[in-house]
Amino acid sequence: MGSGHEGGAGAPGGGEFYSPLYNPDTGAYRFLIDGEWRDSASGQLVHNANPSKGNERCFGFQACTRDEVDAAYAGAKAAQRQWGRIPLNKRASMLKAAAELMRQHHAPIADALIREIAKPKKDATTEAKRSADLIEYAAEEGCRSLAKGDMITSDSFPGAERDKLCMAHKVPLGVVLCIPPFNYPVNLAVSKIAPALIAGNACVVKPPTQGCVSALMMAQCFKKVPGIPAGLVQVVTGRGADIGDYMVEHPGANCISFTGGDTGLAVSRKARMVPVQMELGGKDACIVFPDADLDLAATAIVKGGFSYSGQRCTAVKIVVAFEEIADALVAKVEEKTRKLTVGQPEDDAQITAVVSAASADFIQGLVEDAVAKGATMRTEWRRDANLIWPCLVDDVTAEMRLCWEEPFGPVVPVVRVGTEEEALRYVNESKYGLQGCVFTRDIDRAIGIADRMETGTVQINGPPARGPDHFPFQGVKDSGIGSQGIVNSIEMMTKVKTTVINLAKPSYATA
Ligand SMILES: NC(=O)C1=CN([C@@H]2O[C@H](COP(=O)(O)OP(=O)(O)OC[C@H]3O[C@@H](n4cnc5c(N)ncnc54)[C@H](OP(=O)(O)O)[C@@H]3O)[C@@H](O)[C@H]2O)C=CC1
Numbered sequence: 042m043g044s045g046h047e048g049g050a051g052a053p054g055g056g057e058f059y060s061p062l063y064n065p066d067t068g069a070y071r072f073l074i075d076g077e078w079r080d081s082a083s084g085q086l087v088h089n090a091n092p093s094k095g096n097e098r099c100f101g102f103q104a105c106t107r108d109e110v111d112a113a114y115a116g117a118k119a120a121q122r123q124w125g126r127i128p129l130n131k132r133a134s135m136l137k138a139a140a141e142l143m144r145q146h147h148a149p150i151a152d153a154l155i156r157e158i159a160k161p162k163k164d165a166t167t168e169a170k171r172s173a174d175l176i177e178y179a180a181e182e183g184c185r186s187l188a189k190g191d192m193i194t195s196d197s198f199p200g201a202e203r204d205k206l207c208m209a210h211k212v213p214l215g216v217v218l219c220i221p222p223f224n225y226p227v228n229l230a231v232s233k234i235a236p237a238l239i240a241g242n243a244c245v246v247k248p249p250t251q252g253c254v255s256a257l258m259m260a261q262c263f264k265k266v267p268g269i270p271a272g273l274v275q276v277v278t279g280r281g282a283d284i285g286d287y288m289v290e291h292p293g294a295n296c297i298s299f300t301g302g303d304t305g306l307a308v309s310r311k312a313r314m315v316p317v318q319m320e321l322g323g324k325d326a327c328i329v330f331p332d333a334d335l336d337l338a339a340t341a342i343v344k345g346g347f348s349y350s351g352q353r354c355t356a357v358k359i360v361v362a363f364e365e366i367a368d369a370l371v372a373k374v375e376e377k378t379r380k381l382t383v384g385q386p387e388d389d390a391q392i393t394a395v396v397s398a399a400s401a402d403f404i405q406g407l408v409e410d411a412v413a414k415g416a417t418m419r420t421e422w423r424r425d426a427n428l429i430w431p432c433l434v435d436d437v438t439a440e441m442r443l444c445w446e447e448p449f450g451p452v453v454p455v456v457r458v459g460t461e462e463e464a465l466r467y468v469n470e471s472k473y474g475l476q477g478c479v480f481t482r483d484i485d486r487a488i489g490i491a492d493r494m495e496t497g498t499v500q501i502n503g504p505p506a507r508g509p510d511h512f513p514f515q516g517v518k519d520s521g522i523g524s525q526g527i528v529n530s531i532e533m534m535t536k537v538k539t540t541v542i543n544l545a546k547p548s549y550a551t552a
């Protein structure tokens with residue numbers, strides 16, 4: 042398959058499968074509403090940038106209007122009514138068909154990810170394929186878990202006879218507003234959409250500006266499945282700053298699933314009386330004890346800290362090294378860091394441009410602040426536009442912003458500690474609580490400190506990670522509300538309904 046965009050700078054590749062998304066007259070992508078790819082009545086376009094090509098224009102897409110948001114919610118509600126009456130096994134089959142289309146047509150999605158968010162080629166392909174696997178797993182998981190409920194008899198309660206039989210089962214919420222972030226615009230979209238759909242809901246999706254077209258192509262894989270009601274997956278495009286609040290506060294949203302940064306703190310406050318699932322930022326700490334396997338720890342730190350140029354909420358964002366082994370550990374990390382390739386995503390460089398000039402400026406500010414306050418650069422600071430060479434900053438202290446703020450870039454700070462209490466400080470005094478990891482050969486020590494770490498997850502002898510996607514994934518404090526992961530997302534996107542049979546007289550089962 043070709044590069045994925047043979048039809049000109051922005052036109053989609055992948056033959057006729059993706060061609061309806063693109064308007065050659067405007068040179069922009071359409072939005073998806075009620076099963077149709079349309080241009081917005083606003084006549085306005087949003088353009089995102091290619092981070093690897095000097096932030097030059099990448100793709101154009103619709104700046105949708107509030108009327109179009111209203112229509113999207115109304116259409117989703119109508120589609121949900123149909124979808125909710127389709128048998129679970131048929132819903133599952135349709136989702137599996139969408140997953141298969143995503144596998145067949147993954148190349149243009151990967152190419153869009155390379156262009157929109159500078160995701161290295163292999164990672165971009167992996168995101169598309171991992172997303173298909175997630176959809177498929179959600180379909181199978183939903184078929185099992187959603188078919189079960191509880192039957193409760195009244196006589197277990199003091200003074201009651203067995204004359205009421207209660208059936209408790211899970212029913213859909215209605216319409217789920219799905220808002221994914223730029224760094225996984227496909228995988229963190231389907232991590233919301235697939236559980237929502239198998240649970241019988243419809244979805245209104247607001248893709249990130251950087252990553253928008255990748256998400257639109259993802260939506261086409263659902264749209265093209267025969268039997269999926271038109272409007273079941275609506276995709277409304279536009280800058281979050283312009284239409285985000287309207288979509289969040291909209292009465293048509295019966296649930297909100299958001300992944301992103303501190304924006305989510307405001308979103309959670311604006312949400313109405315609906316279930317919210319928030320996955321926000323992180324400052325994942327990597328604690329390395331004196332007895333740790335330092336090669337294992339160094340490999341995890343480099344992989345965890347620099348994959349996708351550190352633009353992962355689960356990236357290692359601070360190394361907490363015990364003094365006794367700190368020099369040896371830093372030397373190993375430095376050696377591996379210097380071997381990372383830096384360059385273009387299409388060449389599969391390990392370090393590529395961060396998503397925007399503003400992000401690069403923010404990262405640079407954190408490093409400059411640390412150095413000004415006495416930190417030691419183990420690798421030279423080097424930046425070319427959005428491209429920042431992997432940066433290892435040693436001797437970081439609590440007075441530095443880099444100790445507590447999330448760079449969301451290729452920067453790994455190191456603090457040195459003498460005791461477990463000191464180590465825990467760098468975890469539990471953070472406003473974040475997403476993940477953390479611990480390296481030690483002593484399992485009692487590992488479990489002991491893991492139990493005291495105020496995070497959603499602790500990885501023992503491995504780097505922080507959301508995957509595999511069926512694991513529960515959650516943040517505490519400013520890192521989130523609720524739990525993602527396929528099983529927990531399906532659960533969260535349903536509500537309990539009970540039906541009680543009142544018998545004329547008590548009835549007891551015979552042995
Ligand atoms: N915990 C986790 O699983 C993850 C956390 N993150 C965190 O997200 C940040 C980077 O991702 P990024 O996409 O920049 O995060 P943002 O919070 O800036 O954006 C996340 C999503 O929210 C949208 N948005 C923006 N403003 C509003 C609004 N007022 N109402 C509703 N939606 C809105 C954005 O759209 P638009 O792009 O148009 O602004 C985007 O789709 C980092 O802090 C990172 O740690 C990222 C990924 C996963």
Ligand SMILES: O=C(O)[C@H](O)COP(=O)(O)O
Binds near residue numbers: 353505507
């Ligand atoms: O938001 C993120 O950055 C992702 O949740 C991280 O997912 P990963 O750990 O599988 O890269």
